[in-house]
Amino acid sequence: MANVVLKNIAKQFGDVVAVNDVNLEIADREFVVLVGPSGCGKTTTLRMIAGLEEISGGEISIGDRVVNKLTPMERNIAMVFQSYALYPHMKVFDNMAFGLKMRKVSKEQREKQVKKAAEILGIEDLLDRKPKQLSGGQRQRVALGRAIVRDPDVFLFDEPLSNLDAKLRVQMRIELKKLHERLQATVVYVTHDQVEAMTMGDRIVVMKDGIVQQVGSPLDLYNRPANQFVAGFIGSPAMNFIPCRLVQEKSRYQIDTGDYRIVLPDSLSSKVSAARGDEFVFGIRPEHFLNTLAADIEGSDLPVIKATINVIETLGKETFLDLSTGDHSLTALLDADIDAKTHQDIELVPNMDKIHLFSAESGEAIF
Numbered sequence: 001m002a003n004v005v006l007k008n009i010a011k012q013f014g015d016v017v018a019v020n021d022v023n024l025e026i027a028d029r030e031f032v033v034l035v036g037p038s039g040c041g042k043t044t045t046l047r048m049i050a051g052l053e054e055i056s057g058g059e060i061s062i063g064d065r066v067v068n069k070l071t072p073m074e075r076n077i078a079m080v081f082q083s084y085a086l087y088p089h090m091k092v093f094d095n096m097a098f099g100l101k102m103r104k105v106s107k108e109q110r111e112k113q114v115k116k117a118a119e120i121l122g123i124e125d126l127l128d129r130k131p132k133q134l135s136g137g138q139r140q141r142v143a144l145g146r147a148i149v150r151d152p153d154v155f156l157f158d159e160p161l162s163n164l165d166a167k168l169r170v171q172m173r174i175e176l177k178k179l180h181e182r183l184q185a186t187v188v189y190v191t192h193d194q195v196e197a198m199t200m201g202d203r204i205v206v207m208k209d210g211i212v213q214q215v216g217s218p219l220d221l222y223n224r225p226a227n228q229f230v231a232g233f234i235g236s237p238a239m240n241f242i243p244c245r246l247v248q249e250k251s252r253y254q255i256d257t258g259d260y261r262i263v264l265p266d267s268l269s270s271k272v273s274a275a276r277g278d279e280f281v282f283g284i285r286p287e288h289f290l291n292t293l294a295a296d297i298e299g300s301d302l303p304v305i306k307a308t309i310n311v312i313e314t315l316g317k318e319t320f321l322d323l324s325t326g327d328h329s330l331t332a333l334l335d336a337d338i339d340a341k342t343h344q345d346i347e348l349v350p351n352m353d354k355i356h357l358f359s360a361e362s363g364e365a366i367f
């Protein structure tokens with residue numbers, strides 16, 4: 001197996017900058033997920049690692065070997081595409097053995113390797129079928145099997161689960177993680193689905209417009225997003241963003257949204273005093289309100305946000321509130337037993353350990 005290092009990787013298609021100066025070190029056996037909205041350069045990055053796309057600048061190493069000039073075959077990687085790209089006229093066995101045949105692996109060895117991969121994936125019974133005789137999930141396994149038989153140094157996955165229905169996707173997510181454990185392989189996995197990224201990645205690389213926004217573990221990104229884009233992209237339902245200013249009163253900083261003020265703890269003073277600009281964005285995730293309506297805790301000096309309930313969505317385990325606060329709206333996720341009614345005026349209590357502030361101009365996180 002092998003590590004993968006991208007140094008200042010760039011790709012232009014004419015005037016379009018698809019990938020802009022990407023630097024990334026992927027450790028041997030690591031499962032790294034590239035995630036970001038459509039067109040942010042995920043597939044292009046993966047195809048450059050695979051050798052399917054020439055790079056416009058930079059250097060790619062796989063297992064300490066610079067591979068810029070090597071063909072895909074010489075890189076010893078296996079790629080699984082969203083479309084699976086199975087040969088429709090070939091049986092499953094031949095689809096899986098095809099890459100080995102191209103490499104002039106003996107018939108005996110091919111049979112052995114295909115059988116082993118089929119066993120790992122639980123598709124031994126399907127080897128005589130053609131792709132059209134398979135379900136989506138089975139086709140997906142065959143595509144995986146074709147990658148596994150090659151015993152590559154690195155697996156590259158481009159949205160391999162996006163053609164599956166929601167339930168199967170969850171199941172395959174878990175199977176892929178188990179497979180990773182079993183194969184002890186280095187994996188670079190592309191998806192636009194942040195849930196997939198959060199649940200599968202050892203580390204996640206968030207991209208936007210060809211630029212890496214942040215690299216970190218799922219919880220790093222969730223707890224300490226580097227900017228407003230990452231904050232809004234990671235986590236579901238998405239973080240609430242409310243434009244605000246900072247005011248100082250009696251030597252304490254406050255967030256002022258125009259509708260309400262939140263006094264900040266002294267522990268944040270140094271970060272806030274170093275912040276440049278006048279316009280900011282207050283961020284709080286729907287799940288980061290205390291599970292109480294402030295009326296219950298009257299007399300405490302907890303900060304409160306006065307809001308009116310527009311819609312209540314009861315999901316059994318939890319309850320979503322869609323709220324208005326003056327000119328702005330908010331989403332809150334509270335326990336199912338919260339006593340709330342539509343059109344009711346309530347006071348929400350933000351968990352002050354979980355609030356965020358971003359520069360409105362640059363989007364960078366202040367805390």
Ligand SMILES: Nc1ncnc2c1ncn2[C@@H]1O[C@H](COP(=O)(O)OP(=O)(O)OP(=O)(O)O)[C@@H](O)[C@H]1O
Nearest residue numbers: 013016017018037038039040041042043044045192
């Ligand atoms: N062959 C090409 N010629 C010109 N532009 C291209 C080509 N391939 C990709 N691009 C452009 O490069 C950018 C990145 O594309 P890429 O396919 O890497 O995005 P992506 O993150 O994989 O998106 P998606 O989630 O939709 O698959 C896009 O703006 C795209 O239009």
Ligand SMILES: [Mg+2]
Nearest residue numbers: 042043044158
């Ligand atoms: Mg893509």
